[in-house]
Amino acid sequence: MKKKIKVSTILEVVREAGDLFLQEYKLNAIPINKQQFFSALNSIDERCMAVLKAGLNDEFPETAWNTVDEFDHDGQKQALPLSKYWVCDAMDGAIQYLQHIPGWTINLALICDGELYFSVIYDPLANEMFWAEKGSGAFMNGNPIQPLAKTDPDIMLAVFEYGHQDPAIPGFNQKHGTAVTALLNQYGVVRNYGPHGLQLAYVGAGRIDVFHQLGLDTFNWLAGILIAREAGAEILNAKGESWKWGDESLLVSSPGTGRRLIEETAGNILN
Template sequence: MNKQIKIQTILDAVKQAGDLFLKEYKLNTIPANKVDFFRELASIDERCMSVLKTRLANDFPDTPWNTVDEFDNQGQKQPLQLPEYWLCDAMDGAIQYLQHIPGWTINLALIRNGELEFSVIYDPLSNEMFWAQKGLGAFLNGQPIRPSIKTDAGIMLAVFEYGHQEPAIPGFNQRHGAAVTALLNQFGVVRNYGPHGLQLAYVGAGRIDVFHQLGLDTFNWLAGILIAREAGAEILTADGNAWKWGDESLLVAAADIANKFIQNKR
């Protein structure tokens, strides 16, 4: 295990991976069938991972990489039984990238003894690098970030996400619809944006006031969860319990905002 984390090395590696795709942004032909769609997704993943593994190999020679697929629900329910490993969402928002629209990032998390130790989210289009280390705070381009201090729900921005459910869960769409209705009833602005990790980082930075999602989506959440938590946001389930790895919902907001939302929807 590499006890010392060489932060700049990690940030530089993630930036190199993101900037590789920035140079080619909107140059691809938008996939028109499933064969092309999945081929492009696989290519993005392969190229991104190649850059990250090459750049981090010297400083983290003994740190393996997570090999569990992000659509493997069972594999997302608990961390690997390893002292340390990397978990990468090679491109969070890859569909947006392929469709030539904003909202895609490179996300990387370092897991130690089953807990989030370090994470980074890089948005190449905005040239913004969010990162956090356990117990040491969260940062955007080197400056500390904090969640929202708003008190008027009428001017708060709440976002909702919808995870892939394979196989389909009976009644899930109805539950999701009720959750969106609850958000609409309490907050002035409700949106769906796309990249999970970046939205969580935005909660940490006070740009988004509430993030809400039903369903299991652990790998898409992890990097953003550490950033939001270290910034000072509450990391809860949709029912208001403290979130833990494997929980099948997520609610992230400043403490006062989260508590009021939960109380008012009951």
């Protein structure tokens, strides 16, 4: 990207969107049926996107917005044929928000010529802003971040996630079970937290040692992948190959940890 982007403008707009929902956190009634549930999710998405577009379209008039649904399997397999566009997870962890529990963020990524160029993840409850620009490192509230260099798996924290595969893949839940069992056998602490992107940023910041997920969940990953990568984390798929757009698994860890996991679990962590 030839033109230098105004990072401060992007961060301010993302903060505005997150703080809008922070003001209303726990004030909504928790949905008790599907109609209320999906109506609330749509409202979150529409209101968040309205704030982001109002704040960014004037500064980035030539940058489009992703129009592919996050549950569109084929649409997540490759980048759009556009020179520049935004991918926004309007609220990663919206279910937690609706249920009045922590673990929700505003995620935004800028794609340039099919590659991740800039991303930001804002956690309003913690007042923490993670962001990264390609080739420039990763930061949290202005301070550089990097993974921790632990060597003892007994004191490592591993997390696992899963996506919504539609249509359902036969045997997919069993594969998840095998993978989680491998994590439990390998690490001292294993958790499932919720917001995908934030967990990837936490790997970059040394708060989490291993993130593992089977299945395709590209749009939930993108913002966190760039932050983790720029921080110095290892970005692989579950086969141990360097992750690329369209891969149907993700393994992000401190350097060397993911490859050791694959070697020591003898394939039980594979997709």
